[in-house]
Amino acid sequence: MPRHFTPADKELIRTQLLAAGLAHFSQFGLRGMRVDDVCRDVGVAKGTFYKFFEHKEALFLAIADQRDQMHKADILAFFAQCDGPLADRAGRFFDRLVEKLMSDPLVAVVAVPDDFAALLRKTPPERLAHEEEKDLRFIEDFCAGLKAEGLIGPVDPHDIAAILTLLVSLVLQKSLFSPGQFSASCALLREVFVQKLMAAAP
Secondary structure: OOOOOOOOHHHHHHHHHHHHHHHHHHHHHHHOOOOOHHHHHOOOOOHHHHHHHOOOOHHHHHHHHHHHHHHHHHHHHHHHHHHOOOOHHHHHHHHHHHHHHHHHHHHHHHHHHHHHHHHHHOOHHHHHHHHHHHHHHHHHHHHHHHOOOOOOOOOOHHHHHHHHHHHHHHOOOHOOOOOHHHHHHHHHHHHHHHHHHHHOOO
């Protein structure tokens, strides 16, 4: 990296690359996004891009990680404000998660099979394992909040995570379903999710 870049410069460039990358991935998908175009928007040389990210898939993963953290923090904050019976609160948590999955442009990108396959080829196995760990911690934080209020007893977060993994898979495969089939499948997963938590109620 050029020596005349200060730490503040580096942070600014990285932030701008993330923002430009999000715009281009959202518009063109993973395979259609061009590093040259992102560099042009940010005003940096292509060589500078590669000082920050090994390839465009690495940029995608960095953006996805940023948005994942943002969404999870928002969902937990939303849930902390919810009140009422456990079933209602669990249902609202599930609905909020569906809303995030359906509206995030990066989810639409990885819903394209060829783009998803290209991303997986560039994602190290340890990164995939790290993502699974993050998702499990998210579920553990959610369950801990319920336990702290005495709404549930012991529950295996892996069971809850498995249900939500099925939800993510369903959203990624949405194009294979009719609108009615998709809605019915989401509703069924929501019911299973709520029932699993209700079974842990003291």
